[in-house]
Amino acid sequence: MHFATDENLDGRILSGLLIRLPDLDIIRVQDTPLYQAADPDLLAWLAEENRILLTHDLKTIPSFVAERINAGLSMPGAIIVKRSTPTGLAIEHLEIMIEASTPDEFENQVRYIPLP
Secondary structure (H helix, E strand, O other), X not given: OEEEEOOOOOHHHHHHHHHHOXXXXXXXXXXXXXXXXXXXXXXXXXXXXXXXXXXXXXOOHHHHHHHHHHOOOOOOOEEEEOOOOOXXXXXXXXXXXXXXOOHHHOOOXXXXXXXX
């Protein structure tokens, strides 16, 4: 699976996740030409790159993902980490979600951390 974090995701979560999953294929949007792009443009790029988004953006990402899906456009998925989630718990839940899932389980889905 391929992932990307946007500028909203706490860098400590990314660092901790990479300690637990050092072979994880993940990039930061800040390190791409899409840095600071509008969310719809970012989601289109993520779809082209087949990358699942990791973000804290609970306000806009779910609605833009829904717009893409309703328009018949593909979306590899998004995982929204609620800002109130403690860093260690967020890392643990992300690790579980990533290790126990396949790409098709994220396709056209928005998942949330913490897990229920």
